[in-house]
Amino acid sequence: MFSLPDSPPAPPLVEPALITDLPPAPDRPAALRLAVEHLVRCGRLSDPAEVAAELLGRERGGATALNNGYAIPHCRSGGVRFNSILIARLAEPVDWMAPDGLPVRVMVVLAIRRPDFDFDHLKAVARLCRLLMQPGFRARVAQRVPPAELCREILAEVCPAPVEKLYCQK
Amino acid sequence: MRIVAVTACANGIAQTYMAAEQLEQAARRLGHAIKVETQGAVGVENELTAGDIRGADAILIASDVAIQRDGRFRRSRRVMQVPVQLAMRDPEGVIARLQPVPA
Numbered sequence: 045m046f047s048l049p050d051s052p053p054a055p056p057l058v059e060p061a062l063i064t065d066l067p068p069a070p071d072r073p074a075a076l077r078l079a080v081e082h083l084v085r086c087g088r089l090s091d092p093a094e095v096a097a098e099l100l101g102r103e104r105g106g107a108t109a110l111n112n113g114y115a116i117p118h119c120r121s122g123g124v125r126f127n128s129i130l131i132a133r134l135a136e137p138v139d140w141m142a143p144d145g146l147p148v149r150v151m152v153v154l155a156i157r158r159p160d161f162d163f164d165h166l167k168a169v170a171r172l173c174r175l176l177m178q179p180g181f182r183a184r185v186a187q188r189v190p191p192a193e194l195c196r197e198i199l200a201e202v203c204p205a206p207v208e209k210l211y212c213q214k
Numbered sequence: 215m216r217i218v219a220v221t222a223c224a225n226g227i228a229q230t231y232m233a234a235e236q237l238e239q240a241a242r243r244l245g246h247a248i249k250v251e252t253q254g255a256v257g258v259e260n261e262l263t264a265g266d267i268r269g270a271d272a273i274l275i276a277s278d279v280a281i282q283r284d285g286r287f288r289r290s291r292r293v294m295q296v297p298v299q300l301a302m303r304d305p306e307g308v309i310a311r312l313q314p315v316p317a
Contacts, residue, residue, distance in 0.1 A: 111232055111302075143232065143302055170227045170255035177235035 058129040058198050060191035061086050066151075068136040072107075073100055075138050076117055079130055079153045086130075088155065091123030095155060098123070109142035114176050118154035118169050127163055128155045129172070129198060131185065150185060152176060168202050175201045215246045215314050218262050218270040222253040222277040223298045230254035233276050233301040240305035253282055262286070272312035276301035 064082055069075035080096045083089050098119035102108065109115040130153040137147035152172055156165045175181050175198065184194060219237055223229035234250040241248035251262045267273065267286055273293040275281060287293045294312055301308050 108228075110228055111236070116228070143299075166225075166227060166255050170231070173228045174231045174252075174254075174256070174259075177231045 054126050055088075056195070056199065057127055057202065058131070058195045059086075060195060062088075062128060063131045063191040063194055065133045066135065069134060069138055072103060072138060072140055075134060075148075075151060076100060076103070076153075079117070079132050079151055082132060083128060083130055083153070083155060086128070088126050088128040089123055090125040091121075094123030095119060095121045099153070099155075107141040109140035109148055110173060110176055111142060111144040111146065112176075112182060113137065113142075113146050113149040114152060114182070115140050115142070115148040115150075116152045116154065116169065116172055116176065118156070118165070120156045120158040120160070120165050122158050124155045124157045127157055127160065129153070129202070130155070131194065131198075133185070171202045172198075215271045215312070216269060217241055217246050217248040217272050217274060217309065217312060218266050219248060219250045219274040219276060219301075220253060220262065220281050221250060221298060221301065222279055222281050224279055226253070226255035229298045229302060233298045233305075236302050236305040237274070237276065237309070240309055244306060244309055246309065253277075258282060271314040274301075274308065274312060276308070 066078045069078055076099045077096055080092050084092050089095050098121040099117045102117065102119055108117045132151045132153065134149055134151065137149050140148040142148065154169060154172065156163055181197065221230045221233040230252050231254060234252050237250055238248055249262060249266055250260060252259045273287055273290055275293060275295045276298045278298050296308050
């Protein structure tokens, strides 16, 4: 007979606690460190230093800024406990070498466990990019609609068919 | 002018979707109708039909890579190809350069 491992189920990719406001940060590394600290507060990471290093390393390979004041820092890391999306509004805009030159006001951080063969990290980044290109979604982030609504919208975009996905694997 | 466009980029992530949004907004500002197909990491979305292509006054491909199913456009003299970066940076300039050619 098999017995199930006695571990709590993974929390959803994004939940209201992961939609937050962060204090001013002088630059990109500082903003990313604030994001990592918030992920730690939400119990999402096992090794914050490693996640911070992965996020910074990704920025060195090419800035993750999109247009319209958004950036989408992302990593796959052994320091991630639970796959997470963090939406963080910055108190002060931060220069991020964006294509349109605008400083970043909102970070959408994607932190994915390594290894995780069930989660297509690049597809999720692409789906998030697509969502962030919709003026309506950006307006809802700026207008601070209830976090649960934003969570539902993000999950619908990034995990469009969770049940089907569950059944398709193995 | 009715415009159809395809956007794609090397890794299929940010630029494909940023260029699509920029083109849609610029076309709206300039008073054109536009439909943009994206070919990215999540596959082909908002796919251009044969009817869309037949009915278009101008066809734009904003991509640095070979796009999927480019045979759809081969018989048209109205195709303009630009780097995806240019569509992101100067979408209005790109659209202004599109020349409607009678079918």
